[in-house]
Amino acid sequence: MNSSVPFEWMAATRFLREGRLQTAFIILGITIGVAVIVFMSALLSGLQVNFLNRVLTSSAQIQLLPLDQIARPLFGSGTVMEDATIQRPTQRIVSIDQWQKVRDRVGQIPGVLIVAPTMAGSALVTRGDASRAVRVSGIEPESYFQIIRIPDYLKAGKATLANNEIIVGTDLATNLGASLGDTLNVRAASGNTVVLRITGLFDLGNKGANESVSFVALRTAQSLLGQAGSVTTIEVKIADVYAAERLAVQIAAANPVKAESWIATNAQFFTAIRAQQSSNTLIRVFVGLSVAFGIAAVLVVSVIQRSKDIGILRAMGTTRGQILRIFLIQGGLLGFAGAVIGCGVGVGGVVWYHSLIRQADGSELFPLLLERQLFIVTMGIATITGLLSAMAPALRAARLDPVEAIRG
Structure with a gap:
């Protein structure tokens, strides 16, 4: 046994190995969720860049124009109006x-x-x-x-x-x-x-x-x-x-001057971009919630199944803090493993879709944007989600009375 490995890590990985089927299912769920997030984020980012390029191809971001000429009424002597008909100047x-x-x-x-x-x-x-x-x-x-x-x-x-x-x-x-x-x-x-x-x-x-x-x-x-x-x-x-x-x-x-931005002159398009960004955010939130509940549900079942093991560990001197960390580590490992695999699946999906979908002239429908920040943020969020979703099961396990847990 490698004494350099903390006890919590050894116990957490052992519990995951012993519950292989549960571990495989939760990692599969996280993989699907992360793959959806990566695929949708890369796809929508590429489409947004493509739309922006099309809009700004033939127009500047800001265009400065002369001020509008104002038609004014003509007055004679005093306040007598000479011409009551006011027309805009000819173009x-x-x-x-x-x-x-x-x-x-x-x-x-x-x-x-x-x-x-x-x-x-x-x-x-x-x-x-x-x-x-x-x-x-x-x-x-x-x-x-x-x-x-x-x-x-x-x-x-x-x-x-x-x-x-x-x-x-x-x-x-x-x-x-x-x-x-x-x-x-x-x-x-x-x-x-x-x-x-x-x-x-x-x-x-x-x-x-x-x-x-x-x-x-x-x-x-x-x-x-x-x-x-x-x-x-x-x-x-x-x-x-x-x-x-x-x-x-x-x-x-x-x-x-009169200054017109591309946002004002393309108001409907800009609204569509904002709606697209909002929908992408909502997709991420709901997928993240589904992943979090999935991890929490599996770990709750794991706590119930391993009540006797937890009781024995507590009787042998394992502290509540160590029990808490065991289940938090499980949640973090599940989130990280699913994120790594999900990023790979998501990248493969968007690369395949990019090569499959083309415009009528054979050119790409959208640029393929695979930013490093997307993967770093996605894996970080997935890992943190795993830790947070494991918090409730971990607290439940830490609060178990060792005598009652052993008796079952």
């Missing part, structure tokens, strides 16, 4: 006032990573007899492509934008019968026209965006839209995407 391109200062101030806010000014407006793109209405976005590639990663979605060409170049969606190119290197005539509502050469074709995974979005150099857009030196939007990338609404309120309060 026209409005620049952000002192946008350079706004850009610099926003860039200094903690949590803001990238700030990119853009000039956007509508234009008519023609090639031969084909024409399409598009949204032209003038950008600075060095900053803008760090927010909207167009280079990652290029199907052909390269993400360069000289003054005479344009990047368009694959569907727009198809509709115009154009390909890489062809030239397009781009005409704005003001009558300004430029001839641009296609240097890149992108596919954002959204047909509407692929048909109507195009990118040109910032100065090209300013010239085309007749807004030299102006910008209509400032795109902002932040470190924590879930802090977008808070930062948007902070930016709008300190600058003459």
Whole structure:
């Protein structure tokens, strides 16, 4: 006998070995519970990341816009109103006032990573007899492509934008019968026209965006839209995407702009994400409770079955504290063993499901995210659950009177 092993550990492992069937069943139950938690957590985390990527593929986390123009009544002499009919101003391109200062101030806010000014407006793109209405976005590639990663979605060409170049969606190119290197005539509502050469074709995974979005150099857009030196939007990338609404309120309060976060513009989607997170938490709670009750039930039965053994141990001088620790160790060992096996089963399940389920184009439905923290937390919670669920049976065993326990 190895005297270096504490008595409580020897007794706990012996009780588990002698009750092999009970031990096997409770470990199986814990394994299933932990596997469900790991599988659902990894699956929902991957789906959430995939949804976020889709939403933020073609939009920034925060977008700064000019303040709305306010229609005011006209007054004549005194307080006599000249025109009682108040109409909103007609739609026209409005620049952000002192946008350079706004850009610099926003860039200094903690949590803001990238700030990119853009000039956007509508234009008519023609090639031969084909024409399409598009949204032209003038950008600075060095900053803008760090927010909207167009280079990652290029199907052909390269993400360069000289003054005479344009990047368009694959569907727009198809509709115009154009390909890489062809030239397009781009005409704005003001009558300004430029001839641009296609240097890149992108596919954002959204047909509407692929048909109507195009990118040109910032100065090209300013010239085309007749807004030299102006910008209509400032795109902002932040470190924590879930802090977008808070930062948007902070930016709008300190600058003459309207700040819109992706959370506000995608309210239904954000609500769905929150509901998904809540459901995942509820699943973990209920699975954990079922595992805890299972461990407690088995250990209660074990205490009843081993009443005489416990009485003999107490008569031989074993203290109440040692009896208590014997059953707590059993609960902890059961929880830990089931957690280790369950993590392996859960990982195998999510890897199999990830390889099985694909999108129509054959790409993955969701990224496979197996974070170390998930396994550490899961095994820790399972072990603690085992200890807590063993507390009541352990206290019952420790309180047994040795004489009555031996008599049975």
